Amino acid sequence: MRNAELQIVLLNAAALLAIGLSNVHIAAAADKVVLATNWLAQPELGGFYQALADGTYAKHGLDVTIKPGGPMVNNRPLLAFGRVDFLVGTNLLQAFDAVKQRIPTKVVAAFFQKDPQCILAHADGPLRTWDDLKRAPLIMGNSGRQTFFLWMNAAQGFPKSNLRPYNHSLAPFLNDKNAAIQGFATAEPKRVAEAIGTEPRVFLLADHGWDSYSTVLETRTELIERRPELVQRFVDASIFGWRNYLAGGDGAAAANALIRKENRSMTDGLIDYSRTKMRELELLGAGELAEMPIGVMDVQRVRDFYEQMVQAGMYDAGDVEPEAAVTVEFVTPAADGQ
Amino acid sequence: MSDRIEPARQLRTGRVLRVLAPLAVGAVLLAAWEAIVWAKQIPSYLLAPPSLIAKTLLAEWSTLGAAWAVTLQTMLVALAAAVVIGVTMAAVFASSRALETMLFPYAVMLQVTPLVAVAPFIVLWFNDRVWLAQVLCAWIVAFFPILSNTSIGLRSADRGQRDLFDLYGATRWQKLRMLLAPSALPYFLAGLKISANLALVGAIVGEFVIGPAAEHPGLATTILASQLRQDTPMMFAALAVVSLTGVAVFFLVHLVSWFLLRRWHESAVD
Numbered sequence: 001m002r003n004a005e006l007q008i009v010l011l012n013a014a015a016l017l018a019i020g021l022s023n024v025h026i027a028a029a030a031d032k033v034v035l036a037t038n039w040l041a042q043p044e045l046g047g048f049y050q051a052l053a054d055g056t057y058a059k060h061g062l063d064v065t066i067k068p069g070g071p072m073v074n075n076r077p078l079l080a081f082g083r084v085d086f087l088v089g090t091n092l093l094q095a096f097d098a099v100k101q102r103i104p105t106k107v108v109a110a111f112f113q114k115d116p117q118c119i120l121a122h123a124d125g126p127l128r129t130w131d132d133l134k135r136a137p138l139i140m141g142n143s144g145r146q147t148f149f150l151w152m153n154a155a156q157g158f159p160k161s162n163l164r165p166y167n168h169s170l171a172p173f174l175n176d177k178n179a180a181i182q183g184f185a186t187a188e189p190k191r192v193a194e195a196i197g198t199e200p201r202v203f204l205l206a207d208h209g210w211d212s213y214s215t216v217l218e219t220r221t222e223l224i225e226r227r228p229e230l231v232q233r234f235v236d237a238s239i240f241g242w243r244n245y246l247a248g249g250d251g252a253a254a255a256n257a258l259i260r261k262e263n264r265s266m267t268d269g270l271i272d273y274s275r276t277k278m279r280e281l282e283l284l285g286a287g288e289l290a291e292m293p294i295g296v297m298d299v300q301r302v303r304d305f306y307e308q309m310v311q312a313g314m315y316d317a318g319d320v321e322p323e324a325a326v327t328v329e330f331v332t333p334a335a336d337g338q
Numbered sequence: 339m340s341d342r343i344e345p346a347r348q349l350r351t352g353r354v355l356r357v358l359a360p361l362a363v364g365a366v367l368l369a370a371w372e373a374i375v376w377a378k379q380i381p382s383y384l385l386a387p388p389s390l391i392a393k394t395l396l397a398e399w400s401t402l403g404a405a406w407a408v409t410l411q412t413m414l415v416a417l418a419a420a421v422v423i424g425v426t427m428a429a430v431f432a433s434s435r436a437l438e439t440m441l442f443p444y445a446v447m448l449q450v451t452p453l454v455a456v457a458p459f460i461v462l463w464f465n466d467r468v469w470l471a472q473v474l475c476a477w478i479v480a481f482f483p484i485l486s487n488t489s490i491g492l493r494s495a496d497r498g499q500r501d502l503f504d505l506y507g508a509t510r511w512q513k514l515r516m517l518l519a520p521s522a523l524p525y526f527l528a529g530l531k532i533s534a535n536l537a538l539v540g541a542i543v544g545e546f547v548i549g550p551a552a553e554h555p556g557l558a559t560t561i562l563a564s565q566l567r568q569d570t571p572m573m574f575a576a577l578a579v580v581s582l583t584g585v586a587v588f589f590l591v592h593l594v595s596w597f598l599l600r601r602w603h604e605s606a607v608d
Binding site for chain 2: 094142143146162163164166171
């Protein structure tokens with residue numbers, strides 16, 4: 001008997017044994033994969049929780065663990081160290097930084113075609129337009145200041161002197177009708193409405209020229225080279241997860257239960273609001289869910305965004321080859337329609 | 339004759355050793371660090387070698403130096419406030435047992451309150467005066483060792499001398515100035531040595547949890563930003579600035595302490 005045949009026989013025997021002993025399926029042979037995210041469990045990461053909760057990852061031969069991020073948690077070094085296999089990144093800047101620092105990681109899929117990052121102002125306050133915001137005290141945390149605010153400052157004329165500290169509490173905003181605050185368009189408006197009864201005005205950065213992809217999936221170049229089929233399975237399963245999560249209904253119940261279990265501050269109201277907003281704002285793409293090109297990236301758009309950031313003074317022209325930050329081999333619009 | 343020269347020579351060698359020994363340890367550690375990074379080909383984004391950190395330190399000094407000045411200022415103001423308030427409170431406690439019993443528990447509460455938890459509120463109470471809130475954070479962690487040490491120091495004047503002052507009808511001020519203060523001085527200086535670097539840590543942690551002043555960020559922001567931008571050499575360069583500042587401050591306090599105590603206190607006599 002040749003080696004390969006022997007292996008198959010043994011595997012089959014092991015699988016039968018597993019089924020016989022309990023109701024465990026072939027998961028015994030599944031690849032262990034750890035996905036680190038950029039925030040606590042939330043609907044904006046729903047597709048990944050969906051694929052985990054409804055067994056899509058398992059069906060793709062993956063035994064996935066999700067390691068959430070959160071305030072004061074920086075999961076990013078874990079990817080370079082090899083402690084996790086995939087990482088959800090917030091936008092393309094950190095992918096550019098990785099190239100600049102010669103960190104061998106790449107973006108393999110971009111789930112949000114539009115960044116939900118926004119600035120909120122009170123509905124009954126004096127800030128009515130994007131330009132009004134430039135005169136207001138702007139409550140913003142450190143990561144915002146080091147990323148999209150640099151663009152807001154250089155390209156849009158938001159002065160640094162208006163910045164106020166942000167510690168993941170809406171209180172300083174709720175307390176001041178003249179203030180503006182950073183937020184996710186899919187979550188914070190609802191939190192504000194729950195606190196004071198009226199939804200705030202929402203200014204999406206994406207509507208004013210901030211053209212980064214968001215919720216991007218990154219992995220190590222080494223994994224892409226050594227196990228491209230594993231990367232492909234993970235990307236495919238995650239895309240299925242997102243499609244099923246957006247479809248909603250009972251199909252998403254398991255994912256939402258998992259999200260609520262992992263993040264106690266999540267409520268059904270917040271989850272429903274986020275899911276509705278993700279569709280409404282066309283974050284994962286426009287049109288019918290079945291045809292939506294989830295995960296797709298356009299290299300030209302990546303180049304253009306990099307050019308924008310060079311003009312905003314965040315990089316020197318020759319710092320980074322933006323194409324090196326991404327690879328489009330795992331998601332093609334044609335292959336996605338399945 | 340040799341009997342008389344020996345002690346002086348020993349003293350000098352002792353002093354030279356005191357400077358050379360830590361430098362030698364540092365040189366060996368840095369060389370080992372550098373060698374491991376090169377031998378194992380560890381990429382600089384995982385662990386930057388000392389040579390690259392030094393290069394980054396020089397190349398990025400315009401950023402690092404500005405941030406350092408901000409943090410140093412926060413630290414020094416907080417430390418000055420800790421000395422003034424700590425010593426004053428200790429003097430008050432020394433003059434009245436009742437006041438001490440009443441207030442000391444609250445000083446302890448201040449000491450054990452986790453800065454990380456209250457800092458975001460401090461900045462709200464201060465109406466967004468970010469820098470002042472940072473100073474308060476640094477003060478909270480720096481003030482207790484001074485209060486606690488000075489309190490004990492003021493109580494540890496010799497009983498017999500105390501009686502002598504009373505016997506001759508010394509005023510309260512004379513007693514404080516000529517008896518209590520000198521006997522408390524070594525204790526205060528020991529407290530200062532702890533507090534000085536706690537003020538540095540407090541200034542940095544305060545900035546971490548409160549957020550930077552809008553236009554003049556300090557070293558914590560440099561550290562956070564370099565983490566976020568995955569610039570490991572820059573992060574280590576910022577940490578090197580923190581370390582060197584800590585060592586410099588420690589020796590400065592040590593020197594002041596030696597200068598004040600050298601004539602009479604056991605701890606400073608060679």
